[in-house]
Amino acid sequence: MDAREAEPWAGPVIGVSNVARYLAARGVVASPDDVLACAPLGGGVSSSVTLVETASGRLVVKQPLEHLRVAADWRASRTRALAEAAALEVAASAVPGTTPALVDVDEHALALTMTAAPSRWRPWKERLLAGSADAGIASRLGEVIARLHAAGAPALAADRAGGLARFVELRIDPYHDAVARAHPELAGPLLDAAHELTHGPDPCLVHGDFSPKNVLVGHDGLWVLDFEVAHLGNAIFDVAFMLSHLVLKSVHRPDRAPSYRDAARSFLDAYTSFRPRELAQRDLALHTGCLVLARVDGKSPVEYLSPPERDAARRVGRGLLLAPRAVLDQWPHGQRTTSP
Ligand SMILES: Nc1ncnc2c1ncn2[C@@H]1O[C@H](COP(=O)(O)OP(=O)(O)O)[C@@H](O)[C@H]1O
Numbered sequence: 001m002d003a004r005e006a007e008p009w010a011g012p013v014i015g016v017s018n019v020a021r022y023l024a025a026r027g028v029v030a031s032p033d034d035v036l037a038c039a040p041l042g043g044g045v046s047s048s049v050t051l052v053e054t055a056s057g058r059l060v061v062k063q064p065l066e067h068l069r070v071a072a073d074w075r076a077s078r079t080r081a082l083a084e085a086a087a088l089e090v091a092a093s094a095v096p097g098t099t100p101a102l103v104d105v106d107e108h109a110l111a112l113t114m115t116a117a118p119s120r121w122r123p124w125k126e127r128l129l130a131g132s133a134d135a136g137i138a139s140r141l142g143e144v145i146a147r148l149h150a151a152g153a154p155a156l157a158a159d160r161a162g163g164l165a166r167f168v169e170l171r172i173d174p175y176h177d178a179v180a181r182a183h184p185e186l187a188g189p190l191l192d193a194a195h196e197l198t199h200g201p202d203p204c205l206v207h208g209d210f211s212p213k214n215v216l217v218g219h220d221g222l223w224v225l226d227f228e229v230a231h232l233g234n235a236i237f238d239v240a241f242m243l244s245h246l247v248l249k250s251v252h253r254p255d256r257a258p259s260y261r262d263a264a265r266s267f268l269d270a271y272t273s274f275r276p277r278e279l280a281q282r283d284l285a286l287h288t289g290c291l292v293l294a295r296v297d298g299k300s301p302v303e304y305l306s307p308p309e310r311d312a313a314r315r316v317g318r319g320l321l322l323a324p325r326a327v328l329d330q331w332p333h334g335q336r337t338t339s340p
């Protein structure tokens, strides 16, 4: 399906006020009374996400918003719900047990119903910001994303152009193009990087939002969530995106930089043990630099950096972009966070 086809649903956003009736209408529960409790799930900027308790288990209903909840004007086609459904189906067989199970796909309302993670599981981002970077989790994530990259995705292949259009709408425009506008002197390498991401050879299933915020972890497992930017594209994006988040945490918590770097190494080691020939170190550093800059000066800046930390992140991102070597060799060890 073309991502820019007319959006079919003009009804109310599905949320706590109507989710019980919605699930009954979809036949997911027998009657609205089977919904025992529900609550909005915060954290995301791009969807209405509702947690639902039923007698037979916990569910999540997710419906993308057209206007993303960021300060800048940023709209995106809501048909990304269908890409998320297609990618979750691939993941269920490529990396079983590491994503929510799809319960219902509503192509009219563009909403998904899926199983909910155990209630004690938390976003990996919370642990990272608290200073704990578990190399075992990082390693598992390297394996999971490598296996996903190696999986075929016929449903997404059928609409490669639509997937790339969504990727441009949700990543290239708000990240690479926005940074190029903020730093015109960097526009050349940024736009080259964007071109590589959208014209690379050997396209594979790319998650598109593979960040610690979209990983839920518990003592007995982890799930990767939020596949709405999934497309057939260049695998380097997911790897660089995860690394950029670990770099940003190191800028924020220089005292913990060595452990974030160790996590990055475990992540990369696991990835390369599954896909040994896929990543050129220099390209990885360059793309990581773009994404570090994007989360400072793009349309959706990370919320946890202070102004001096943002300056430090700009220095790191610029170094990776303009003089790329191996990301682990350019890691921001004890980066100063105050301007001289
Ligand atoms: N299946 C799920 N089980 C438990 N929590 C979930 C599930 N799906 C989403 N969430 C929670 O809701 C948040 C937002 O969902 P997400 O799919 O990431 O949407 P967005 O596109 O808005 O970021 C997640 O960060 C997570 O905390």
Ligand SMILES: [Mg+2]
Pocket: 043, 044, 045, 213, 214, 226
């Ligand atoms: Mg999310």
